Amino acid sequence: MRACVWIDGQRIAPDAARVSVFDRGFLHGDSVFEVLRTYGRVPFALDERLERLERSARLVSIELPVGLDVLRSEVVAALEQAAYPEAYLRLMLTRGADEPRVAAVPNRPRRVLLLAPLVPLPAETYELGVAVVTERSELVGNAIAPGAKVGNYLKSILALAAARRAGAAEALLVDRSGGIFEGSSSNVFLCSKGTLVTPPEESGILAGITRRKVLELARSWGVPLELRTFTPRELRAADEAFITASIREVVPIVRVDGDAIGGGRPGDFTRRLLAGYRALALGGATSALSSAATSVVN
Ligand SMILES: Cc1ncc(COP(=O)(O)O)c(C=O)c1O
Structure with a gap:
């Protein structure tokens, strides 16, 4: 076609x-x-x-x-x-x-x-998760017009090329203060001791619509949320982590800069979020929400 x-x-x-x-x-x-x-x-x-x-x-x-x-x-x-x-x-x-x-x-x-x-990602990407690398970036998000999705993606393209050279699927961008703020073309989350953490819109990120949906799901499940940046070290120590974007949906991160996260396997919470997100997108959110919510909150 x-x-x-x-x-x-x-x-x-x-x-x-x-x-x-x-x-x-x-x-x-x-x-x-x-x-x-x-x-x-x-x-x-x-x-x-x-x-x-x-x-x-x-x-x-x-x-x-x-x-x-x-x-x-x-x-x-x-x-x-x-x-x-x-x-x-x-x-x-x-x-x-x-x-x-x-x-x-x-x-x-x-x-x-x-x-x-549509060419979706292979199922094994979700089953096995992906490796990411951290990349230093002088510009946080789109510094010229924060929040605008503009055509010039050179910063992202270069960061992603560096990630690919390192055998990784995505580059997570780190600002001058050492905080991770977003992926080259995705938003990033970690989950630690039951709390979901993602950088706030005010940090200048492109606030993805997938990110918004994931936050809405997590809120509706009563999951504690923290909107803040985090360091690569904190990410390595997290129980789970994932990136979000419209075509890739919710992709588990299992390695960062070569170190395993959560034993090197996608975590349960990430899986449930992916299922909840897909159910929402397919319009069948209600039933998925209630069953997933029970297992997350308990
Ligand atoms: C820098 C950046 N952040 C986040 C995203 C994810 O946005 P969305 O979830 O709306 O696809 C993208 C998508 O292209 C992006 O380029």
Whole structure:
């Protein structure tokens, strides 16, 4: 099955889909975007993601080319047309085309919607967990427009490349004070003595929507929460740890910088969160919540 592309609301054959070389998304990474997936063919948390797209655009002064209701109906119509069993979806807004070296900032925003069949992570990733490494980062989150999901991912790309060279699946970024604040393209949690810990939004992280859902689940289960950064040492000593992101969902971390966490196996709490998250995404949250809550709280 092929990818499908819409530019400014028009469906274009993928091979013919073009954006100008003068587009500022290409020239400068001057764009904002969202990535999401479907569960049972329904886009999960679409409204929350469209709201974050609008917020990201506002934070970097890109005008929305059409209202959120239009974007929403374009996404829904695109999914219907693509008719994938499950879809990966990427929605981008760029500031538009500009002549190089022209100082004036253009106001011709463009929207690009990409759909592709979803390729989920292999089941063994969840069964065995992944290794991560810590990477020093001078910039916490997106320091220029905190909280905005902007197109320039160079910091994340370099950190992830370093992780891959070390045989790890993700890089956890460490700020100058020695605190871990997020993954290169994920949020990070640890679980220690029954308490769930994750860095707060105020630390400048990209507050993921998966993170928000996981926090809502944990709150509804009565799990004690601490919103703070933590050190690599604390992470190594944790009972469990995991990362969250829309396509990867909830992925157990079993090694950090070569040291095992929680005996090198995914923990029960992480498993239950993954199950609860999937149930929520599939809309069957209620029953999963009550059974999982009993086992977590007891
Ligand atoms: C830096 C960063 N943090 C967190 C996330 C996870 O966000 P979400 O759960 O909304 O997919 C991403 C996803 O791309 C990211 O790039």
